[in-house]
């Protein structure tokens with residue numbers, strides 16, 4: 001229970017930090033490091049199984065998938081040198097657009113994080129679970145942005 005509470009506090013503070021960072025448009029280095037580190041650890045736990053520990057697409061499940069996971073370190077390269085934050089956010093969230101129908105191999109993480117937040121936090125009514133989902137997805141986006149090859 002204590003561990004769950006600590007975890008909740010961590011998640012809440014990350015989403016608060018990210019929300020502040022997004023609203024001011026400026027991120028302090030420390031906040032950035034923290035968010036990227038959180039994204040990295042989350043990536044290792046839930047994404048590396050397909051995308052590989054370094055995101056290049058060589059996870060143990062990769063060869064069982066119909067569609068191979070793309071190399072996540074070359075997203076900017078595939079996109080004229082720009083990292084498409086919103087597209088990547090939506091690719092991970094998966095609840096909007098074409099992917100919402102769930103026909104692809106990439107899981108719909110937005111649903112997963114939404115259920116995870118409501119089951120684990122058992123928070124009072126005034127907690128906005130969507131903010132927590134948003135914070136967790138953004139941490140992953142920032143981590144993936146941090147591993148782009150020039």
Ligand code: HEC
Pocket residue numbers: 042043046047048049050051061065067068069070072075088091092104105106107109140144
């Ligand atoms: C079951 C295997 C699997 C897991 C687990 C998985 N992915 Fe994916 N992912 C894929 C596949 C396959 C694709 C390519 C097909 C697609 O776009 O739907 C993909 C596509 C993506 C893309 C789009 C890349 C691009 O160039 O457009 C991103 C970003 C991504 N995954 C991030 C993640 C993150 C972050 C996690 C963990 C929270 C994760 N994935 C977990 C299989 C997986």
